[in-house]
Amino acid sequence: MLSEVLLVSAPGKVILHGEHAVVHGKVALAVALNLRTFLRLQPHSSGKVCLNLPNIGVKRAWDVARLQLQDTSFLEQGDATAPTAEQVERLKEVAGFPEDGANPEHLAVLAFLYLYLSICGKQRWTVEDLELINKWAFQGERVIHGNPSGVDNAVSTWGGVIRFQQGKISSLKRPPALKILLTNTKVPRSTKALVASVRSRLLKFPEIVTPLLASINAISLECERMLGEMAASPALEHYLVLEELIDMNQHHLNALGVGHALLDQLCQVTMAHGLHSKLTGAGGGGCGITLLRPDLEQPEVEATKQALTDCGFDCWETSIGAPGISVHSAASLDAPVRQALVGL
Template identity: 90%
Template structure:
């Protein structure tokens, strides 16, 4: 039983290189961002489990006693196992959702309920470990995304930078703290549809698309080598090569059919300020990243951010290589973070 407030956080992540090619066995490089999601667990005496997800406007509550009376034998408490389609349907019944619910809000609640019923009602608590956190986070991802790669949960658990290829994940040692601008075009897209589109294009034009995927793989490997050099002794020429890799990969991703007019606009705006951008993730809208060189003056960054905001985009300055999942004391948090959490 939780006796005091527990505050934990985990970093967000972006793909540096390897989007879509990773689906076809190539290397992808993923990095943790210094943009974090915070979770506050607080004991209550009202006999309820309250869920508050302010960023997506969700507030739900369940009676603990009623949850305990439910038949949850379909879940193997304490074991990190994937939900079958039949178990997912039963979980929807527990949540009180219709069978055809598929939007992100419903899926977020289902993921929470699954983790709560599987972990919190278990009597087999052992000392928490990063491996256990990663396994449970992966299962939560499966509730929402169906068949995730495992990259997102691994990067958020361990932080830093990871190399992913054909299910094998390994850490990059001491990645340099590159500064980037993360831009959300706010254009929704379907990852599943975009992945299917690349596969269709590969089947239609194998002699054209296969070399593109091989070239993206080479870009990931070159970036990995370069980051290793920069960890020891970063030099201005390293940033010039990183910018070249960003441009080449963005062109390749457009050739694969996963670009979007909003991402083209992002690249045009940042290039007008002498900076280089690419999509990150599925493409088709979504987010892009811009490398911020260390010699860049802050007024230049602010001018570019203003130009992007004028396009209707959201922007965040951040850096890569953030620490993984962490437990916080209130005194260790920045004042704005403390204020935001106090308002929850």
């Protein structure tokens, strides 16, 4: 039983290189962002378990006694196992959702209920439990995305920089804390549809697309090598190489058909300020990343952010290589974060 407030956080993630190529067995590099999601667990005597997700407007509560009376034999408590379609349907009944309850808000609630009922309040927090946390996070991903790669949950659990290839995940040692801009074009897209479109283009033009995927793989490997060198002794020359890799990868992704006019605009706006950008993730809209060299003056960074904001984009200045899941005390948090958590 939790006897005091527990505050934990996990970082967001972006793909540095290897989008879409990773689906075809190539290397991808994923990095943890210094933009974090916080979870606050607080005991109270109301007899209810309450879920509050303010960013997506979800606030639900369940009577604990009634949850305990629910037939949860369809769940396998204790082991991080993949939820079946039948289990998801039964969870919808517990949540009181309609049969088509598959919007993002409903899926978030289903993921919470699945983890809550399966783990059954068993709380452990040691370094050795990180693998267990990672496995449970993966199952939550499967509730929402169906067949995820495992990259997102691994990066958020372990932090730093992750190398992913054909299901095998390893962490890069001592990655440099590169500063970037993360920009959201606000264009929605379907990862599933974009992956299918690349596969279709590969089948239609195998002699053209296969070398593109091999080249993206080479970009990931060169970036990995460069990050290794920077861990020992970072220099401006390393950043110039990273900028070249970013430009080449962006051109390849456009050739694969996963670009977007607003992503092109993002790249053009940052290039006008001497900066280099690429899409991150599935493409077709979504987000892009911009590398910030250490020789940049802050006024130039602010001018770039303002130019992107003037395009109607959302823009955040952050860094990559952030630590993974962490436990916090209230005193260790910045004042704005403490204030934001008060209402949770």
